[in-house]
Amino acid sequence: MHDQTDKPSATSKTEDVFVEVETHQIHYKTLSWQLLAFLMIAEIVSNGMLSLPSTLAIVGIVPAVIVQTFLGIFALYTAKLLIDFKLNHPEVHNMGDAGLIIFGPLGREVLSLGTVVFAVFAAGSELLSGQQALSTLSDKGLCSVYFVLIMAAVSFVVALPRTLDGLSWLGMLSAILIALTGVLAMIGAGLNPVEGRVINVTISASFYEAFLAITNPVFSYAGTHRFFILISEMKEPRDAMKAAWCLQTFATIFYVVFSVVLYVYIGNTVQSPALFSLPPIWAKVTFGVALGNFIFSAAICSHTAAKLVFIRLFRHSHHLYSHTLLGWGVWTLLCLAAIVAAFILAVAVPVFSYLIGIAASLFAAWYTYGIAGAFWLHDTYHIEGGFAALRRRPLGTALASSTVLAGAFICVAGTYVSIKTRTGPRAACGITPS
Template sequence: MTTSSSKNRFQDLSSEGRVENDVFEDDPDHEIRYKTLSWQLVSALMIAEIVSNGMLTLPNAMAAVGIVPSLVLTIFLGVFALHTAKLLIDFKLNHPEVHNMGDAGMIIFGPLGREVLSAGTIIFAIFGTGSELLSGQQALSTLSNNGLCATVLLAIFAIATFVLSLPRTLGRLSWLGLFSALLIAICGLLAMVGAGANPVRDRVIVASVPTNFYQAFLAITGPVFAYAGGTGDDRFFILISEMRRPQDAMKAAWLLQGFATTFYAVFSVVVYVYIGNGVLSPALFSLPPVWSKLTFGIGLVNFLIAGALYSHTAAKLVFVRFFRHSRHIYTHTALGWTVWTALCFAATAAAFVLASAVPIFSYLTGITASLFAAWYTYGLAGFFWLHDTYHQAEPQYTGGVGGSGIAALRKRPVGTVSAVSTVLAGAFICVAGTYVSVKLIVQAYEEGIVGKPFTC
């Protein structure tokens, strides 16, 4: 929804595609230039960041609810995520000064909204980094036959993640993202080949599984949060801000969601059909040792790059908040590099401490995904549409032409109902996901399966 009035109000495009009030200036004289990403590289970065962990949990979710419900949900959520991506992109194009979800919160909800959504982004990014660190540690443990203490391997992987997060612009990471996206695709293909070459005897495969609400939603949290790092997420704001042509962002969304939805569906079905209801999460643990090592070895690079991107996101939000439009953004100053390095280190160190010192870290990751990612990927997109549709009808946005914002919403009933439904969907996922995650923590303590901090 980018109307002509919104372009007049928010965008002044030059022949080179630059936008007035953009969060980043694109000056050839700047030592550090941000507006370098193409839409192809943006889609590669997003694939590198979200597909690996999402892909590896889906066969287990399919085992819980059956093939048909899982496939329907996977495809529906892919289409839904593409819809919310469109709303997010339109909002970004209408408000080029928005760099992250905190900036969007300031526009919609005021100062409190800015702080809450900024804090949520940082927390979710740190937990995302921690999840990738654990995936990397699992890969290293598998490859080394548990030859070193798990905490030591986690520390080694955290150091590598920190170093890789240090480039100041996403353009410097973009080709690594392309390489990572290719590797995770190869990892998935090899996992399917490994499962097909080593089918489990007497495996159980079902089309659907009767279950209660708790078990059903517990199972669907896999596909729900597999998409929760996609184009509806805060990181897409940050990525669009570093695109040469933000107007091409929807092309990246189509490529990402088309690839992710197809890959999720095919991977989960193939692995589940050959392994059956006993498939583990991550699914690579269900493969024979040789295949498990091969796939983990290839996926290791993706875990590293994805963790660096999460850490980079947390650092970038705070850095831009400190130095927006100052010389420290665009120049190699001692203060700028000191603060940037400290922020990247703090984000990665916090993720390492949480992943190694908090026994229920994986459960807390589910809570953070429910509280924040559910809104960032789904619910808030509805608020974006409602806000811009309402305000673009007001005189101060249209030069005296237009009427009541409520009237504008009434004139677009389909869009209004869709936006309100998107908000309600985000609220439902948030509440139900939090409930399921908290119940899982309680059950884990009751069953005595909670580990100890800093254990090998």
């Protein structure tokens, strides 16, 4: 939509969130679309991938593949809506800024809080995946809490660079590592097929069982809501759609191939995460390779949570662009606060694995899917001519409205399923996240 008009929205300021001046000591707008694609792959195609094969054990191969493919296309569509909104409103740095434009001051606070909370929860989930990796590699040589602490300490250090450019090459390495993890897992499963395994093309399931199964692929695509934060640091924001195409094409194909191959060789006994279903030596190899991705993903989630608050405090201030004691002090404390919050949630909240599902339902359902439709409807109405513009574009209006409704459905149904699956608390020093 951004290329159809040059008229700004009445509610939009045209100044970019980052002002590039040659004398600035810190420059933010440095990311290429290729590095953005690696950052997004590293963050989204992470531990969520490892739960996908278990989905096939509940609904069968065909329904799972259809759902994963549809969600990949849907996520690409909503990514386009988010990118167009960002290009129409260059001052938008995060969901909170977008909420201010659409819903006013209250919307800004709600969406900002939701973004931070979801990022911290996602970081906690990555810490737990790292704990599983370290426990597997050491044959449970330490209490799980210590492994989470080690993960948190390393992730904090990785999150510290002030700009995403400082993380981009690590993002490329992280994306390679998670892809290699998937390839090695498929090789390990293929060389060690489970004898007498049961494989189903389709399985009859209740609504509850079916939706519980598809929550894994639904939330495996979650993360595009951080596009605003990432695109804000691009040299050419108009190239962001190229990164989105790379992300969703790779994620969709990789998810389908990975989940089908592991399910075919392991069958209905496949665990979540799937690496636990491999022979011990292959589990150690794959977890060892994936460990770097878990660390980076926890770091990037903490970084983006801290960045939202930091920009809120110092937008257009010299502390944003200079190496000042206050700027670095606040930035370090924000990164530390994010990772400490993730650590506390992971080790001190007995039902954290269930809270992750609830948080994903409440926030990711809207941020990745539903609210993108509201962005399109807002800009079409305000930029292109009110209700007449909406009537002139019936297909776009129908799709955007359906996206809002889909986000609402995923939010309500996902929250219900997540609450219903709650069982007993985890034992101390024996964390077993989903």
